[in-house]
Amino acid sequence: MKFFADTADIDDIRDLAETGLIDGVTTNPSLVAKTGRDFKETVREICAIIDGPVSAEVTATDAAGMIAEGRLLAAIADNVAVKVPLTWDGLKACRALAQGGTQVNVTLCFSANQALLAAKAGASFVSPFIGRLDDIALDGMELIGEIRAIFDNYEALTTEILAASIRSPNHVKQAALLGADVATIPPSVIRGLVKHPLTDKGLDAFLADWKKTGQSIA
Numbered sequence: 001m002k003f004f005a006d007t008a009d010i011d012d013i014r015d016l017a018e019t020g021l022i023d024g025v026t027t028n029p030s031l032v033a034k035t036g037r038d039f040k041e042t043v044r045e046i047c048a049i050i051d052g053p054v055s056a057e058v059t060a061t062d063a064a065g066m067i068a069e070g071r072l073l074a075a076i077a078d079n080v081a082v083k084v085p086l087t088w089d090g091l092k093a094c095r096a097l098a099q100g101g102t103q104v105n106v107t108l109c110f111s112a113n114q115a116l117l118a119a120k121a122g123a124s125f126v127s128p129f130i131g132r133l134d135d136i137a138l139d140g141m142e143l144i145g146e147i148r149a150i151f152d153n154y155e156a157l158t159t160e161i162l163a164a165s166i167r168s169p170n171h172v173k174q175a176a177l178l179g180a181d182v183a184t185i186p187p188s189v190i191r192g193l194v195k196h197p198l199t200d201k202g203l204d205a206f207l208a209d210w211k212k213t214g215q216s217i218a
């Protein structure tokens with residue numbers, strides 16, 4: 001499973017990139033607003049740090065506007081994936097941008113049929129939002145399972161399932177169990193994946209016993 005960092009914060013991206021565990025980045029207008037920084041400059045900086053796809057979202061709502069914005073964003077760096085919303089116009093823009101050789105991430109996906117449309121429109125990624133479905137008492141993971149089952153029925157559907165709106169380590173595990181190709185994960189949750197109380201307890205015990213030997217390795 002690929003891990004994308006779900007943030008526009010450069011310091012977080014630099015720190016996470018050092019682990020070698022990050023295969024891409026996703027941003028959205030809300031994440032960009034949180035940084036208070038210039039959008040295109042931020043995308044350029046992220047693309048220089050991360051080799052994999054960096055999603056940058058259009059803000060126009062009509063197909064022509066999305067295509068024009070998408071081309072501008074794609075020109076920032078080779079690894080920009082243009083993010084378009086899962087609307088009728090978004091699907092038209094997805095088709096046009098994908099045909100022009102741009103990677104497209106179709107976002108705000110909340111149903112299996114929407115994911116099927118994104119795949120048919122040539123998206124490189126479709127982003128089902130797990131947490132936001134859970135927020136309204138629906139089952140985000142059920143959606144991941146449905147999309148996986150549908151895509152696996154048809155060899156021609158090569159769009160990657162990018163599990164988004166992930167809120168917890170358990171979301172990451174469930175998405176991996178269900179075969180999501182990618183999980184885009186907030187930095188705090190990525191860091192949380194490594195934590196286990198028995199790891200800390202075990203390490204403390206090993207270090208205490210090692211101290212008793214009076215030895216040093218280096």
Ligand code: E4P
Pocket residue numbers: 006026027028107127129131132164165166184
């Ligand atoms: C990423 O592509 C999405 O925009 C993001 O995961 C949404 O997460 P949220 O529902 O926590 O805002």
